[in-house]
Amino acid sequence: MLILVAAADGELVREEISAIEAAMGSMMLHPESREEVRQLLSDPPTLESITDGMDEIAIKIALRDSALLASVDGDYDKNELASLKKIAEIARINKSNLSKLLDWVDESWKLSAKGRRIISTPMLGDDDIIKN
């Protein structure tokens, strides 16, 4: 599902690939499974083929991580947002709650910026993120 959302805007940037690898690492996927997932980068699956057989909790977690992933290149593309809305619909999450989830994702930007400030390795725009 992460790949599907990352590929929704028609391009996979390095930030997104790094985030997908991080997510696979965090889940401690077996190396062979990771390889299977990487193969999907060039031929992303359909949403229906993924959500068939997934329970609602798993879809919600995937939605959360997809929202985090979609934001890593700085903004949500309209196709990424459309994919997130479709996933939310399947997980029976309404618009207002999806909006809450996206607000929560925004907080990760502020947190990351704060972390970079502590170690004096800021990214362009970090000051504005922390202020807002």
Added chain:
Amino acid sequence: MLPDTVHKLPQAERFAYAKLLAFMTRVDNELTVEEMSMFEQRLGTALLSPKQRDQIRMALKKPPSLEECLEGLGEEAGRLALRDAVLMAASDGTVDEDEREVLEEIAEYLDLKEDAINKLLAWTVEGYAWMQKGYELLNDLSR
């Protein structure tokens, strides 16, 4: 899955970054599932080559010395590695004395302010609270 800059470092720096994290996993002589998951997450972020990943996993079994890890680290990679070492050390809920000592040693090597580790630990607590808020949000999201 933090928006990050680790993947932008030169490959040798990313390798050195991962080596320091591998060293950190062994400091308290126990590797919890939480630490391993955090370690694998950061390894993923670093976008290492398969060969480098194998070398890093070997380093988990036979960790290099701290001096060896620090030698290969540039300034930015070192600071990012320290930040993520703090995240990893705290991932099992506690940072023990040995871990704290090593973190302070790395901060000193990187010429960071004296309170850097305290600030990073406070930031880590904030981060885990944010994650918890995410779990709670997911539980409350059903309409």
